[in-house]
Amino acid sequence: xxxxxxxxxxxxxxxxxxxxxxxxxxxxxxxxxxxxxxxxxxxxxxxxxxxxxxxxxxxxxxxxxxxxxxxxxxxxxxxxxxxxxxxxxxxxxxxxxxxxxxxxxxxxxxxxxxxxxxxxxxxxxxxxxxxxxxxxxxxxxxxxxxxxxxxxxxxxxxxxxxxxxxxxxxxxxxxxxxxxxxxxxxxxxxxxxxxxxxxxxxxxxxxxxxxxxxxxxxxxxxxxxxxxxxxxxxxxxxxxxxxxxxxxxxxxxxxxxxxxxxxxxxxxxxxxxxxxxxxxxxxxxxxxxxxxxxxxxxxxxxxxxxxxxxxxxxxxxxxxxxxxxxxxxxxxxxxxxxxxxxxxxxxxxxxxxxxxxxxxxxxxxxxxxxxxxxxxxxx
Numbered sequence: 567x568x569x570x571x572x573x574x575x576x577x578x579x580x581x582x583x584x585x586x587x588x589x590x591x592x593x594x595x596x597x598x599x600x601x602x603x604x605x606x607x608x609x610x611x612x613x614x615x616x617x618x619x620x621x622x623x624x625x626x627x628x629x630x631x632x633x634x635x636x637x638x639x640x641x642x643x644x645x646x647x648x649x650x651x652x653x654x655x656x657x658x659x660x661x662x663x664x665x666x667x668x669x670x671x672x673x674x675x676x677x678x679x680x681x682x683x684x685x686x687x688x689x690x691x692x693x694x695x696x697x698x699x700x701x702x703x704x705x706x707x708x709x710x711x712x713x714x715x716x717x718x719x720x721x722x723x724x725x726x727x728x729x730x731x732x733x734x735x736x737x738x739x740x741x742x743x744x745x746x747x748x749x750x751x752x753x754x755x756x757x758x759x760x761x762x763x764x765x766x767x768x769x770x771x772x773x774x775x776x777x778x779x780x781x782x783x784x785x786x787x788x789x790x791x792x793x794x795x796x797x798x799x800x801x802x803x804x805x806x807x808x809x810x811x812x813x814x815x816x817x818x819x820x821x822x823x824x825x826x827x828x829x830x831x832x833x834x835x836x837x838x839x840x841x842x843x844x845x846x847x848x849x850x851x852x853x854x855x856x857x858x859x860x861x862x863x864x865x866x867x868x869x870x871x872x873x874x875x876x877x878x879x880x881x882x883x884x885x886x887x888x889x890x891x892x893x894x895x896x897x898x899x900x901x902x903x904x905x906x907x908x909x910x911x912x913x914x915x916x917x918x919x920x921x922x923x924x925x926x927x928x929x930x931x932x933x934x935x936x937x938x939x940x941x942x943x944x945x
Contacts, residue, residue, distance in 0.1 A: 567592060567593060567594065567595070567597060567625070567626055567783075567784070568590070568591070568592055568597060568622055568623075568624075568625040568626050569590070569591055569593075569597045569602060569622055570588070570589065570590045570591070570612060570618045570619075570620075570621025570622040571588070571589065571591075571602075571618065572586060572587070572588055572589070573585050573586060573587050573589055573609075574601070576606075577606070580606045582606075583606060583609060583611075587611060587612075588611070588612040588614075588616075588618070588621070589609050589610060589611055589612055589621075590609070590610045590611075590612050590621045590622070590624065590625060591604045591608055591609045591610070592604070592608040592625055592626075592793075593605075593608060594784060594787065598819065598822070598840060599842075600842040607790050607794070608790075610794075610797055610798075610801065613801060613804060613805055615805075616804065618841075619813050619816060619839050619841070620810075620811050620813070622837075622839055623655070623811035623812075623813055623836070623837035623839060624659075624800065624801075624804070624811050625797065626655070626656075626783060627655035627656045627658065627659040627811070627837065628659040628663070628797075628800045628809065628811070629783055629793065629796060629797060629800065630656050630659070630740060630781065630783050631656055631659040631660035631663050631716075632659075632663060632796050632799070632800060633781055633783070633786075633796065634660070634716055634738040634740060634781050635647075635660060635663055635664060635714070635716075636663075638736060638738045638779045638781060639713075639714040639716075639736055639738060640736070641664060641667055641670065641713075641714060642667065643667055643668040643669050643670070644668075644669050644670070645667075645670055645671075645713040645714065646670070646671040646672075646673070646708060646711075646712040646713050646714070646732075647660075647664050647670060647671070647672050647673065647712060647713065647714045647715075647716070648673045648674075648675075648700075648704065648712045648714070648715045648716065648727070648730065649661055649664075649672060649673070649674045649675070649689070649716050650674075650675050650695075650716060650717060650718055650719055650723070651675065651676065651718060651832075652672075652674030652675060652676045652680075652684045652687075652689050652692070653676040653677075653680040653683060653684050653834070653835045653836070654718075654832075654834070654836075655811075655836060655837045656716075656718065656740070657674065657676075657684075657716075658684075658687060658811070658812055658835075658836050658837075659809070659811070660716055661674060661684065661687050661688045661689055662687065662688060662808070662809045662810070663803075663809065664688070665688040666803065666808050666809070671690050671691070671708075671712075672688060672689050672690050672691070673689070673690070673691045673693060673700075673703075673704050673707075673708075673712065674689035674691070674692050674693065675692075675693050675694075675695040675700050676692060676693075676694070676695070677694060677695075677696055677832070678694045678696075678697070680692075680835055681694070683812075683835050687812070691703075691704075691707055700726075701726050701729065701730055704730060705730075710732045711729075711730045711731055711732045711735065712730055712731065712732065712735065713731070713732055713734070713735050713736070714735065714736055714737075714738070715727040715728075715730060715731060715735070715736075715737040715738070716737075716738055716740070717737055717738065717739045717740070717741075718739075718740055718741035718742075719741070719742070720739065720741065720742030721742070724737070724739060724766070724778075725766075728766070728776060728778065731774075731776045733774065733775045733776070734775055734776075735776050735777070736776070736777045736778070736779060737776070737777070737778050737779070738778075738779045738780070738781055739778065739779070739780050739781070740780070740781045740782065766778060811836065811837060812835060812836030812837065813836055813837055813839060814828070814834035814835050814836040814837055814838050815828060815834065815838055815839070816839045816840075816841050816844055817838065817839065817840055817841070817844060818840075818841065818844040818845060818846040818847070819840055819841075819842055819844075820846045821846055821847070822840060825838050825840060
């Protein structure tokens with residue numbers, strides 16, 4: 567949905583932009599490629615001091631955080647905020663934007679190894695969600711709770727977030743990370759998370775003076791002026807040195823599976839970027855493929871899809887071998903059927919060989935085409 571690069575060509579009646587300008591752009595899909603076509607209304611001139619990596623890292627995370635904090639959250643001086651996954655792209659952006667408001671206290675969840683980084687970014691109270699109950703930790707510091715909760719988790723964590731809110735507090739949900747936690751899909755867990763995320767009574771909100779909102783930037787495509795105004799404000803904050811995206815890593819297009827696994831296993835601090843100019847890197851000799859620090863898991867969905875085509879081809883080759891063995895083990899009477907179709911007895915041996923080759927070769931071609939079809943459809 568987000569990218570940064572150079573304008574190579576302009577459409578008819580496009581004004582305010584020039585070929586050769588460095589720009590940031592947004593689109594619903596199709597941004598993982600070297601050349602993209604986007605509406606002029608979704609293009610923003612990139613500040614001179616900004617790198618392409620930073621340009622690609624800003625739009626989604628900072629726009630999402632901006633709307634949740636300042637539009638839905640109405641964050642004001644002296645308020646408090648809970649940011650889940652504070653070392654991720656949106657969490658990193660939300661912390662920086664919150665700190666542009668005076669005297670805002672930020673609680674942030676992240677694994678212990680990331681606490682130094684998020685504290686440097688502005689989190690006042692880092693909490694290790696893997697070893698501690700973040701709800702209890704927050705109440706020990708702020709017994710009345712917090713004013714705003716940004717919830718990308720869903721499920722039971724949404725209920726906990728509501729319980730943490732002070733009167734007049736707001737929780738903004740913008741994802742359901744608990745539904746896809748880990749690499750193995752569990753439909754029962756997904757259904758449970760979905761049910762827990764929606765079992766909120768409006769009556770209980772009225773009685774407790776609390777509010778819940780939902781946000782998804784992709785559904786604001788029709789609000790062009792609203793998005794452009796917010797993003798221009800974000801760019802001005804960047805120019806003033808108030809915000810700066812953190813780049814966790816840059817990957818070649820050929821390594822998209824590894825890049826996705828980096829995020830899936832929550833090993834990143836900041837944004838993970840794909841670059842068409844980046845050369846694929848090979849792991850050092852002896853290095854094992856990256857796995858979750860919690861336990862060994864099956865290969866990620868992206869790896870499984872990328873390997874499916876090669877497995878299909880291998881299965882086709884195995885079938886060919888079985889057919890060759892069956893051909894060699896065929897009864898002695900079988901060749902007589904081939905002789906019936908031969909008009910010149912002198913050419914019988916050659917015809918047998920040719921006919922056998924045709925029978926043996928015909929099926930593998932189908933398997934090869936089938937393997938190619940799987941690759942193009944699944945990857």
